[in-house]
Amino acid sequence: MTPTTTPPTTAPVAEVPARRRRFSRRVREASLGYALVLPSLLVFGTFIFYPFFKNFYLGLYRNPPFPNLPRKWVGFEQYSDILTSSDFYNSVKVTVLFALYTVPVGIALGLFLAMLAHQRLRGIAIYRTIFSSSIATSVAVASVIFGTLMNPRVGLLPWLGLDPQPPILQNPTWALVAVSVTTVWQNLGLSFILMSSGLQSIPDDLLEAAEVDGAGPWSRFRSVTLPLLSPTIFFAVVVGTIFAFQSFGQIDLLTEGGPLDRTNVLTYAIFTELRERNDPGAAAVLAIALFGITLLLTVIQMRVLERRVFYAR
């Protein structure tokens, strides 16, 4: 480097007069933050928080059996009445059974199909499309398909020469199972896609290493695939349970809560209170109960199941 002949000149520092601000920097940043959150807060407030609290409030009033009479403040009396009733107990039982019938079976079937489709075979893409196709059907479509399949007069059963008495959907023992089968089928596409994406995230190397290490197919599945799939399965269990607790369409279309309330899940009970008995108070109490149960279950799942989940870093 050759030395420069002119010494470097320092630029004159302009004297910026410190402007007096009314608020400190922290307050200004915080207000900007709140301003940015405000739009979503408004949307959530209007459609989630307000109805939620309003619901709670509605439960404190008892509605008269006839319209146009004033409702009556009863405080928590209505809560305790409903939450201790045998109808409520039955609905909770049915809902839990419904979740137990649909969630594990749905995940297991989805995983099974995903394992089948997770092969490098010519034309396997066709099967992937078929296996995931039920995701494109709505609850209504699934219900109509299975309603027809299980109809004693048209469809599969007469063709097979079967005429079960009472018909499946009116059979107190089998109605819930029938609704569950419909639900499993309808959710299978989603379950398949979830499990497939989980399988794809497992490096081939690991399974090949296990193979060379002497592990047979079952051992590879149990020792490598399943643990590495556990985050996906956990997610599917939590979301699947929430879905199951909120299922309504298939019940409404297939059994309307019957026979003998054997398919009267909580959502359907809420619907009945509100639309058929015109009792928003009772419906509100049931809705709050459904919220509470779902929340509780999710927390339990997070606490208990998640301990067994391996998250790769």
Next chain:
Amino acid sequence: MGRVAIQGVTKRFGDVTAVDHLTLEVADQEFLVLLGPSGCGKSTALRMIAGLDEPTEGVIEIGARVVNDVEAKDRDVAMVFQSYALYPHMSVRRNIEFPLRSRRVDRDERQQLVEEAAGMLGLDTLLDRKPAQLSGGQRQRVALARAIVRRPQVFLMDEPLSNLDAKLRVQTRAELVELHRRVTTTVIYVTHDQVEAMTMGDRIAILNDGLLQQVGPPQDVYERPTNLFVARFIGNPPMNTVTGKVVRADGGRHAVAVPGGEIAVKPEIGKALDRLALAEVVAGIRPEHLELGADGPIEATVSVVESLGHERHVFCRLTDGQPVIVRQQAAEAAPAEQTPARLTFDDANLHLFDPTTERRVEA
């Protein structure tokens, strides 16, 4: 017996032939390196030995039995993957133990074998960690421990050092050779790194485009490359190769006319040139066998001098502009850049190749 015999093995993926009629025998306790550029089929060959890929044609024997129809899990081989393929949800202990559990080794023996393997690789203090908590070098050692723990007939290693940094790679190279001496098991080691191949292998097998080019001890391969591909692939900096016309010099001796001079050829090689009726030939000479001097048969210009501390690479150009590299020891006098120079060498170090078949011209 950890002998591996590969006979006429071919692997095709659709129209692509990854391995083409490979025949190779690996002796018990030998360290054989499969060397070649990426995509040459070396990994596919290894995977076929492991049982992860099925050969399209040919026979693979491990020990005394043909294993074509034997599943990977029953072949009694262990493999170290490039990615190490450690089970991320298992502790180091469980990782090393896995092959033993798969084979239903009882608990006490398992524990003893795991500790032995871990001790051999310096993993004693890391047994309860998960792979994510280990450094690259430690993971690599876990992968090795998992491979040696059940004393398989053959170790297969697929570029096990390529994910390590340069310094660790040099160190691990030596450790692997030591490990091989201790466990005395056959090793088949795949790499694209010729330095690894030269330093580790009892023998090297060089593959290109799925075809086996040459098999032999490293020094033999280095000194007598069987074709131009091997000549150029082995050695760093690579062998200088120049195409020239075969001419008769004074006294009837054969010579190769290259830009800037003539290279005299030994009489017995001359006869071979006559026998093959070659008009042109590729002359090859390794950089360390070339010398710069005031006199020498070939005229050149020094273009760039690179100093590596212990040695120097002198980049020269022949009269037609072709590059030639000369390797000098640091103690020798460094030439000035952009000055003329003459190149000389001992004709014992000259390699000649047929330009069409690319095969070595032998006396």
